[in-house]
Amino acid sequence: MTALGILVQVMALLVVGAYIFVVADRLMVGTETGVRAALVYPVRRLSFLLLQPVTTTERPDFEAWILAPSLLFGLAAVGAVPIPLDAPSAGGDIPAGLVLFGAAMLIVLVAVYIFGWAPNSALPMIGGYRFAAMVLSVGIPFSLVVLTTAIPAESLSVGMIVEAQSNLWFVIEQPLGLPIYLVTAAAIAFWGPFDLPEGSDLAGGIAAEASGPRLATWRFARAALMVTLALMGQAVFLGGYLGPVLPGWLWTVIKTLILLVILASAGRTLARMRVQRFVWFGWVILLPLALVDVFLSGWIAL
Amino acid sequence: MELKERLAHLAKTGDVPVFAVVGSGHRSPVRRLRLSDGINLVASPRHAAVLLVAGTLTEAATETVSRVHDQMAGPRVTVGWNHPEPSIVPLAENVVGGVPDVTAAIRQQFANVLTGTIPGEPPLLPNVDPVEWRGVGPYGHGGAGMTGGNPYGRPLPLRAPARDTLELDQLPITIGPWFAGFPPGLALRVLLQGDVVQGLEVDSTRFVSDGPGGVFERALREPTLIRDLEMDRARHHLEWMADALLICGVDRLALRADRLASTIEAGDVQRVDRLIASVRRSLLRPMTMRGVGVLPPDVDLTGLGPVARAAGVAEDARAAEDGYDDLGFTPVTHTAGDAWARFSQRAQETTQAIDLAGRAGNRLAFGSGAVEAPDGLHRAEGSRPADRFVAMLEVVLNGEEWGDLVTTIQSFDIDMESVSAPKDVP
Numbered sequence: 001m002t003a004l005g006i007l008v009q010v011m012a013l014l015v016v017g018a019y020i021f022v023v024a025d026r027l028m029v030g031t032e033t034g035v036r037a038a039l040v041y042p043v044r045r046l047s048f049l050l051l052q053p054v055t056t057t058e059r060p061d062f063e064a065w066i067l068a069p070s071l072l073f074g075l076a077a078v079g080a081v082p083i084p085l086d087a088p089s090a091g092g093d094i095p096a097g098l099v100l101f102g103a104a105m106l107i108v109l110v111a112v113y114i115f116g117w118a119p120n121s122a123l124p125m126i127g128g129y130r131f132a133a134m135v136l137s138v139g140i141p142f143s144l145v146v147l148t149t150a151i152p153a154e155s156l157s158v159g160m161i162v163e164a165q166s167n168l169w170f171v172i173e174q175p176l177g178l179p180i181y182l183v184t185a186a187a188i189a190f191w192g193p194f195d196l197p198e199g200s201d202l203a204g205g206i207a208a209e210a211s212g213p214r215l216a217t218w219r220f221a222r223a224a225l226m227v228t229l230a231l232m233g234q235a236v237f238l239g240g241y242l243g244p245v246l247p248g249w250l251w252t253v254i255k256t257l258i259l260l261v262i263l264a265s266a267g268r269t270l271a272r273m274r275v276q277r278f279v280w281f282g283w284v285i286l287l288p289l290a291l292v293d294v295f296l297s298g299w300i301a302l
Numbered sequence: 303m304e305l306k307e308r309l310a311h312l313a314k315t316g317d318v319p320v321f322a323v324v325g326s327g328h329r330s331p332v333r334r335l336r337l338s339d340g341i342n343l344v345a346s347p348r349h350a351a352v353l354l355v356a357g358t359l360t361e362a363a364t365e366t367v368s369r370v371h372d373q374m375a376g377p378r379v380t381v382g383w384n385h386p387e388p389s390i391v392p393l394a395e396n397v398v399g400g401v402p403d404v405t406a407a408i409r410q411q412f413a414n415v416l417t418g419t420i421p422g423e424p425p426l427l428p429n430v431d432p433v434e435w436r437g438v439g440p441y442g443h444g445g446a447g448m449t450g451g452n453p454y455g456r457p458l459p460l461r462a463p464a465r466d467t468l469e470l471d472q473l474p475i476t477i478g479p480w481f482a483g484f485p486p487g488l489a490l491r492v493l494l495q496g497d498v499v500q501g502l503e504v505d506s507t508r509f510v511s512d513g514p515g516g517v518f519e520r521a522l523r524e525p526t527l528i529r530d531l532e533m534d535r536a537r538h539h540l541e542w543m544a545d546a547l548l549i550c551g552v553d554r555l556a557l558r559a560d561r562l563a564s565t566i567e568a569g570d571v572q573r574v575d576r577l578i579a580s581v582r583r584s585l586l587r588p589m590t591m592r593g594v595g596v597l598p599p600d601v602d603l604t605g606l607g608p609v610a611r612a613a614g615v616a617e618d619a620r621a622a623e624d625g626y627d628d629l630g631f632t633p634v635t636h637t638a639g640d641a642w643a644r645f646s647q648r649a650q651e652t653t654q655a656i657d658l659a660g661r662a663g664n665r666l667a668f669g670s671g672a673v674e675a676p677d678g679l680h681r682a683e684g685s686r687p688a689d690r691f692v693a694m695l696e697v698v699l700n701g702e703e704w705g706d707l708v709t710t711i712q713s714f715d716i717d718m719e720s721v722s723a724p725k726d727v728p
Contacts, residue, residue, distance in 0.1 A: 044312050
């Protein structure tokens with residue numbers, strides 16, 4: 001694929017995926033009177049935010065505040081590059097694509113932290129602190145379960161990992177993988193029961209001082225990040241584009257949507273976890289489970 | 303210009319982001335507003351286009367409400383709701399009426415300000431730094447001495463005593479009186495170290511006027527139908543549960559609790575039970591509330607209602623009433639005394655109240671100078687439970703993480719309308 005082709009593919013996936021994600025989330029809350037209202041919700045919301053001016057606070061860190069939303073979207077896009085749509089080469093086809101994805105996802109910490117830091121305000125700052133504690137706690141289990149899928153495939157290329165699932169999807173071969181992945185992915189996208197940096201107990205946290213196009217970009221970047229995480233989740237655990245009858249790209253889309261709906265519904269039906277309990281959960285529960293996942297998969301592969 | 307008109311046309315049909323400043327007598331109505339189609343109550347003024355000033359506020363609230371107003375990004379418009387004239391801030395419209403009236407007015411003013419029919423409101427306060435800026439360079443770093451020192455931009459952060467061998471900066475901030483996680487009117491001066499509270503002081507200024515007093519205040523003076531009292535209790539607890547669920551990020555269940563509060567009928571216990579089962583499945587207890595907000599053992603719990611009963615004190619003024627005795631009333635209790643025990647306690651008291659209301663017939667409660675209100679024991683003479691909750695905040699919340707502080711304050715159900723006037727205000 002050419003560089004331009006990859007760019008078009010990634011942008012199309014993220015924009016359409018983000019739109020669907022926002023609609024799905026809207027339906028989950030249960031305020032809308034119908035599907036039609038939910039379908040136009042993102043358009044109405046975006047229109048309003050484009051009309052609203054960007055506010056400022058007393059002596060913010062302007063550069064960081066402008067940079068953070070674009071950085072977050074950029075990371076979501078970089079993370080989506082190595083994911084193949086319908087054949088091993090139908091994506092960035094990077095030999096170490098998994099490493100690129102993992103690196104991009106962990107740098108999300110920087111984007112979120114500076115978005116909390118930049119407005120020079122207390123509640124966003126606390127949101128930033130919280131996210132630092134969160135990513136330090138789940139970064140290792142997240143990376144471990146993603147990298148474990150490379151063991152049976154004997155490759156770090158996402159296309160090769162999908163191909164290695166032609167007999168059995170890794171969601172069955174590595175039963176601990178997908179659950180840990182979904183939990184840690186929701187935390188990295190500060191979503192759902194782990195939306196601590198943006199919690200309602202912080203009046204919106206890192207986004208509390210943001211308005212207008214800045215808030216719109218931030219919300220869009222986060223939705224795009226969710227799409228990237230769902231795309232990778234289906235590629236490495238649900239066999240990506242593999243599937244009968246339907247064309248490969250459609251399987252990718254269907255599986256991505258399933259993961260997005262699971263994440264959206266968890267976000268609206270589960271209570272937000274306290275930050276102390278989350279740190280405990282990351283180190284005491286998720287990390288040992290992720291290690292078990294690595295050892296079991298390694299043992300099976302040998 | 304045309305693009306702007308198109309955007310305005312699209313945006314005005316969407317949800318109206320409203321920031322509500324809640325004055326006396328309007329906690330419950332503003333909660334019911336959450337159910338209104340097309341109204342979205344937001345937690346940060348930055349996200350709002352409409353400022354709703356509901357009910358009566360004191361003169362002292364003028365500055366804080368103006369500050370909230372100026373934080374709104376615009377185009378912005380202020381709508382009053384049963385707000386007495388002269389209003390404390392300029393209003394585009396003052397609605398006298400119920401939830402449907404104010405919903406229509408908010409939608410109309412939102413459309414007006416988006417399409418330019420009325421201009422967006424100018425700021426109410428001058429845009430100046432709260433402290434004179436004396437720094438050199440954009441961050442005050444260019445002066446002489448340590449960290450830019452002299453002349454400095456801002457006072458240096460305070461230094462905290464070492465904790466885990468780390469000496470950290472402390473950040474003094476003021477939160478409230480319109481912070482979405484607190485009862486309206488509660489303002490705290492907090493010393494934060496990271497997200498941990500290292501010092502705390504309650505702002506004694508009254509921002510919310512005395513409440514009109516509902517059915518429970520009336521019951522102090524005259525015989526009242528048990529049915530009315532218990533239905534009011536059930537509604538109050540359900541609305542409180544909706545608040546708790548919103549703060550814990552379970553918006554879907556919060557909406558259900560709000561709907562239940564506005565439609566519940568006497569005897570209809572099953573619907574509440576189903577809601578509580580869903581709350582359990584949301585993992586509210588293990589994720590957010592277990593072990594949070596436990597009171598020290600030396601705190602006197604007498605008369606603190608559900609908070610006391612959640613800690614095992616089986617004390618309830620209803621037990622002394624003949625009418626309740628006929629219905630076989632015995633107080634529900636829990637033992638853990640944490641935020642979950644309080645949630646669970648109020649949930650069970652809700653089903654109990656709906657059951658009692660269904661069976662009460664025309665039985666009366668005679669009060670005799672003491673009534674068990676949803677937030678605790680009210681007496682004809684003397685202070686309300688809110689006073690005691692506010693007084694214990696400084697002791698209970700020190701050392702808590704911010705999220706736990708919010709959960710704990712919410713779990714007390716403090717009604718700032720019934721707090722006694724502070725000593726330092728003439």
